[in-house]
Amino acid sequence: MKKVYPDAKAALDGLLFDGMSIAAGGFGLCGIPELLIAALREAGTQNLTVASNNAGVDEFGLGVLLESRQIRKMISSYVGENAEFMRQYLSGELELEFNPQGTLAERMRAGGAGIPGFYTATGVGTVIAEGKEVKSFNGRDYVLETGIVADLSIVKAWKADPSGNLVFRKTARNFNPPAATCGKVCVAEVEEIVPLGSLDPDGIHLPGIYVHRIVQGAHEKRIEQRTVRQRA
Amino acid sequence: MPWDRNQIAARAAQELQDGWYVNLGIGIPTLVANYIPEGVHVTLQSENGMLGMGPFPFEGEEDPDLINAGKQTITELPQTAYFDSAQSFAMIRGGKIAMAILGAMEVAENGDLANWMIPGKLVKGMGGAMDLVAGVGRVVVVMDHTSKHGESKVLRACTLPLTGRGVVSRIITNLGVLDVVPGGLKLVELADGVTEAELRAATEATLVT
Numbered sequence: 262m263k264k265v266y267p268d269a270k271a272a273l274d275g276l277l278f279d280g281m282s283i284a285a286g287g288f289g290l291c292g293i294p295e296l297l298i299a300a301l302r303e304a305g306t307q308n309l310t311v312a313s314n315n316a317g318v319d320e321f322g323l324g325v326l327l328e329s330r331q332i333r334k335m336i337s338s339y340v341g342e343n344a345e346f347m348r349q350y351l352s353g354e355l356e357l358e359f360n361p362q363g364t365l366a367e368r369m370r371a372g373g374a375g376i377p378g379f380y381t382a383t384g385v386g387t388v389i390a391e392g393k394e395v396k397s398f399n400g401r402d403y404v405l406e407t408g409i410v411a412d413l414s415i416v417k418a419w420k421a422d423p424s425g426n427l428v429f430r431k432t433a434r435n436f437n438p439p440a441a442t443c444g445k446v447c448v449a450e451v452e453e454i455v456p457l458g459s460l461d462p463d464g465i466h467l468p469g470i471y472v473h474r475i476v477q478g479a480h481e482k483r484i485e486q487r488t489v490r491q492r493a
Numbered sequence: 494m495p496w497d498r499n500q501i502a503a504r505a506a507q508e509l510q511d512g513w514y515v516n517l518g519i520g521i522p523t524l525v526a527n528y529i530p531e532g533v534h535v536t537l538q539s540e541n542g543m544l545g546m547g548p549f550p551f552e553g554e555e556d557p558d559l560i561n562a563g564k565q566t567i568t569e570l571p572q573t574a575y576f577d578s579a580q581s582f583a584m585i586r587g588g589k590i591a592m593a594i595l596g597a598m599e600v601a602e603n604g605d606l607a608n609w610m611i612p613g614k615l616v617k618g619m620g621g622a623m624d625l626v627a628g629v630g631r632v633v634v635v636m637d638h639t640s641k642h643g644e645s646k647v648l649r650a651c652t653l654p655l656t657g658r659g660v661v662s663r664i665i666t667n668l669g670v671l672d673v674v675p676g677g678l679k680l681v682e683l684a685d686g687v688t689e690a691e692l693r694a695a696t697e698a699t700l701v702t
């Protein structure tokens with residue numbers, strides 16, 4: 262089966278439907294699937310539920326899908342960088358489920374690993390645990406969280422080979438591997454598709470079994486907080 | 494004179510022990526990295542997927558693929574390791590991080606911490622804070638003792654939604670250092686030139702001796 266597609270639009274063809282759930286990789290604007298997000302905007306798919314640590318900024322990342330009102334619900338840990346998000350949420354237009362960051366990552370990992378639920382101490386005694394089962398293990402309370410299985414995963418990697426093996430770069434890895442594993446279908450965008458055999462099999466970060474479609478393209482890779490130090 | 498942000502950070506850096514893996518929050522906690530004592534080697538974890546966080550880059554050397562949890566550009570060190578978010582929080586929840594130094598909106602005398610939202614006003618999210626306070630060995634809070642309006646942030650009970658219950662061990666503010674002990678908070682140290690009466694006046698929580 263051929264996994265390489267010519268562009269982001271083609272890579273999403275036949276996978277999109279209104280009301281679907283999507284797991285997206287990225288942390289802030291770092292390692293986000295910007296080409297696939299742009300293609301989603303173009304496709305106009307409606308009523309999306311998106312699990313992603315953040316919601317982009319006003320004009321970049323997932324922010325563009327908020328701007329076009331394609332997202333009905335976000336599952337996120339931190340959305341502080343996006344004024345339009347805040348506006349839609351406070352006015353009741355957008356549903357938001359806050360998950361602690363590690364709980365969100367583990368929900369994706371668990372969903373992809375066939376684990377429907379797990380207990381964690383994170384959030385015990387806070388609003389996060391309200392309405393959820395709490396169980397004591399060895400004298401400490403843990404809350405039951407569920408695995409996430411999404412209709413589609415969209416992720417960004419540095420390099421892929423044609424079999425779908427992925428390599429990420431520095432902190433752009435972040436949520437991409439767990440998000441990739443929890444989708445029924447995973448589409449990955451990369452900076453470079455390299456020939457089979459040119460990635461070190463010991464250095465593969467995510468095996469191609471999790472990746473169904475790949476697209477290569479140029480990335481803007483916007484920096485959110487450019488911070489520098491002075492040369493001595 | 495109460496401590497300024499840098500002096501609070503410098504005092505917090507004295508909490509660090511050689512060999513520790515440590516997570517520093519956003520704001521004053523980030524400044525702690527500038528004051529790590531000579532001879533103390535700690536490895537900084539950034540929860541977006543990095544151990545061995547280096548300083549900010551020189552201008553022109555910023556890498557969009559290399560940021561900290563505050564989304565600031567940073568650099569790597571010879572001992573740096575990268576990993577994904579699930580792995581990152583596995584080491585946090587698994588108790589491998591010795592200490593987290595975090596900011597706060599409110600702290601209570603029983604160690605309750607609130608630092609992630611103000612209902613109806615500020616809806617940013619908890620990020621990794623709930624995982625950190627549930628998982629790391631020891632939580633130290635650094636913050637101003639009072640709000641901009643002069644109200645105490647060191648309370649009998651938190652009024653804001655909690656990040657964690659009974660999770661804070663030590664509080665370092667512009668006025669001094671307090672420990673969470675049975676029955677309330679114990680004064681450990683006063684900032685230079687701050688009197689105990691001044692600290693007491695700015696503290697709503699019960700102070701025990």
